[in-house]
Amino acid sequence: MNLDGRRIRMVMELRRLGVTDPRVLGVMERCPRDEFLAPAWADQAYEERPLPIGYDQTISQPSVVGLMLQALDIKAGQRVLEIGVGSGYQTALLSGLCRAVYGIERIKPLLDLAEERIRKLAIRNAFLRWGDGGLGWPEAAPYDRIIAAAAANDLPGALADQIKTGGVIVLPIRQGDGAQRIWRILRDDSGFKTEEICQAPFVPFLSGAVSGENREWA
Ligand code: SAH
16 A cells, blocks of 8 residues: 555554544645654654654554644644654644644754754644753743643643643643543643543653763764
């Protein structure tokens, strides 16, 4: 089966696994996930499994990406902060769902590659920055939505500060028992309300930006 066929089969599988939002399914059907992977992994791009993207990092399996985007419940005119750009795949999906994406990645060579792919796909509403996502991106705050692709121990204070009232944060949190659960956190007038979405393994949310030389990302 060619890559287009595999992508359509992936979308059918996503529906079965609980991704039902037509806008999320639409962007996932259009986005070439294979172009966000090294050539050695491209033929597995549409399989329901996490894949390596270099520098000891992984891209989540399609259903986890889909369920997180669905939980984020993005409206067309909104601005979204993304922590952990990684390959740039989720950034590309977000760009099709909102007005502007502000993406932060701490490993410089990953950010450079993601930037190249985003440019190649002619995406113009994604703004990328090399830095520590735990600090957020205060200059462009507040955001309607915030999403993180790495598991933190708690909701970082800067992200809590940078979400609008009425805004939603989707982020994996490492629990005391070692399990990682994805939470949907809604900020309203009275504070933060949390709701569990599902469990999935994630790479850790680490502090500090690294250049990627001398295996210093590990
Ligand atoms: N959404 C990505 C998944 C990448 S994996 C994709 O579609 O490919 C998670 C990424 O989060 C890794 O690249 C890791 O380097 C990054 N990361 C972890 N902690 C971070 C932090 N504090 N700030 C920015 N990026 C971070």
